[in-house]
Amino acid sequence: xxxxxxxxxxxxxxxxxxxxxxxxxxxxxxxxxxxxxxxxxxxxxxxxxxxxxxxxxxxxxxxxxxxxxxxxxxxxxxxxxxxxxxxxxxxxxxxxxxxxxxxxxxxxxxxxxxxxxxxxxxxxxxxxxxxxxxxxxxxxxxxxxxxxxxx
Ligand code: ZN
Numbered sequence: 001x002x003x004x005x006x007x008x009x010x011x012x013x014x015x016x017x018x019x020x021x022x023x024x025x026x027x028x029x030x031x032x033x034x035x036x037x038x039x040x041x042x043x044x045x046x047x048x049x050x051x052x053x054x055x056x057x058x059x060x061x062x063x064x065x066x067x068x069x070x071x072x073x074x075x076x077x078x079x080x081x082x083x084x085x086x087x088x089x090x091x092x093x094x095x096x097x098x099x100x101x102x103x104x105x106x107x108x109x110x111x112x113x114x115x116x117x118x119x120x121x122x123x124x125x126x127x128x129x130x131x132x133x134x135x136x137x138x139x140x141x142x143x144x145x146x147x148x149x150x151x
Contacts, residue, residue, distance in 0.1 A: 034136030072133035
């Protein structure tokens with residue numbers, strides 16, 4: 001059962017129990033909804049983005065499994081204060097971390113706590129849980145007013 005232990009690391013369980021930035025912003029200037037029908041995860045993301053496309057503040061609310069909630073929580077911590085360009089770079093590395101084929105080496109620097117999701121790639125259904133918040137974030141930054149769906 002060590003695989004499952006890897007997947008549900010203490011950090012993930014902590015963030016499921018007490019998610020960070022779990023609230024509605026008073027005056028968001030971007031927001032988006034995300035839905036992962038495979039698992040039933042749903043979230044709303046609220047952003048306050050300044051004129052240089054830097055994320056001044058970010059929050060989320062929603063209901064979902066441990067992976068999706070922890071991923072949203074850790075994502076809000078990781079990207080607060082970052083520019084949209086920096087966010088895209090972090091997302092690209094995170095996406096590689098959770099989608100690199102099993103058996104292949106993943107060596108992705110500078111992901112900090114987001115590295116706890118490295119076990120997710122062994123569970124393809126869970127990849128959608130882990131990336132839901134990120135897809136929703138990109139929808140919010142693109143400001144298209146769409147619901148981000150993982151399918
Ligand atoms: Zn899920």
